[in-house]
Amino acid sequence: MNKKVKLQDLGYKDYKATWEYQEQLFQEILNIKIKNRRENAGLETPNHLLFVAHPHVYTLGKSGDMKHLLINEEQLRAKGATFYKINRGGDITYHGPGQIVGYPILDLDNFFTDIHKYLRLLEEAVILTLEEYGVQAGRSEGETGVWLDAGTPFARKICAMGVRASRWVTMHGFALNVNADLGYFDHIVPCGIQGKAVTSLHVELGQEQVDETAVKDRLKKHFAILFEAELVS
Template sequence: MNKKVALQDLGYKDYKETWDYQEALFKDIVDTKVRNRREDAGLETQNHFLFVEHPHVYTLGKSGDINNLLVDEKILEEKGATFYKINRGGDITYHGPGQIVGYPILDLDNFFTDIHKYLRFLEEMVILTLTEYGLKAERSEGETGVWLDVGTPFARKICAMGVRASRWVTMHGFALNVNADLGYFDLMIPCGIKGKAVTSLNVELGQKEVDVAEVKEKLLKHFTALFEAELVSEKSSV
């Protein structure tokens, strides 16, 4: 089993361009697995972890309801935002500046073949990171992602998640609000869940801006521990 994970920080990158890149990495892993099965080739499958920050964009998962986007195309254009229907699970999500988006593209055969455990580990990675900032982050039963003040009238989501998996290969991932403009969440019903607020790390800490690089370091520390992975840094090729 190959537990090495190639880490790339793509910086500020268009959503569609990044999605296409994810798809190419995903396809390469799946093709290798198919070849191994057909030819008993014994080839090692690769794993990837992409960090990225997107321009304003709304994405709708395959089981999502378009009515959870509360504005039309003209308003989106005025807000400098784009919209895509995509092939992950989950409903509608916003990505934008000030948000850390992470896309682990892993062959879970290299780690464990349990998609629920995979999602729980991603949540735990974020929960442990936020704990380092003095926040009590937790899961909300039946609602994927990471929340604060669960079970109270003040429950609010700080990290959204949505993944796709095929042949135990994952793509898409998580979006952690660090210095996000929360006004953009007002244009949708986040994840299709009515009556729940959204927050950002800088708001919770009462800071104008949180050091994004520091948050990424903490996320990666917990990712490698949970997945027993070895990170290998790569320069962005897109």
């Protein structure tokens, strides 16, 4: 089992171009798995973790409802935003500057074959990262992602998640609001959940700007520990 995970920070990159790159890496792993099964080739499958920030974009998952996008095409253009229907689970979400997006493209046969556990460990990496900033976060029953004050009238989401998996290979991932412009969430029903607020780490800390590189370093550390992985460049 290959527990090495190739880490790439793509910087600021268009959503569609990143999605296509994810698909390429995803398919490469699937092709190796198919070859191994058909030919008993015994080839090692790679794993990847991509960090990226996107220009303003809204994405709708397979089970999403178009009604949860509250603005039309003309208004999207005026906001400098794009929109895509995509092949992950979940409903609608927003990505943009000030957000750390993580896309793990893993062969879970190298780790464990349990999607529920996979999602919980991704959440835990974010929860432990926020804890280092003195922010107590957790889960909201029946709702994927990371929340503050879950189960109270003050519940607010700080990290959205949506994944796709085939033959135990994953893609898509999580979006952690670090210095996000929360106004962009006003134009959707985030994750299809009515009446729930969204927040960002800089808001919770009362800071104008949080060092995103430092947040990524903490995320990487917790990801590596939780997945018992070795991150390589």
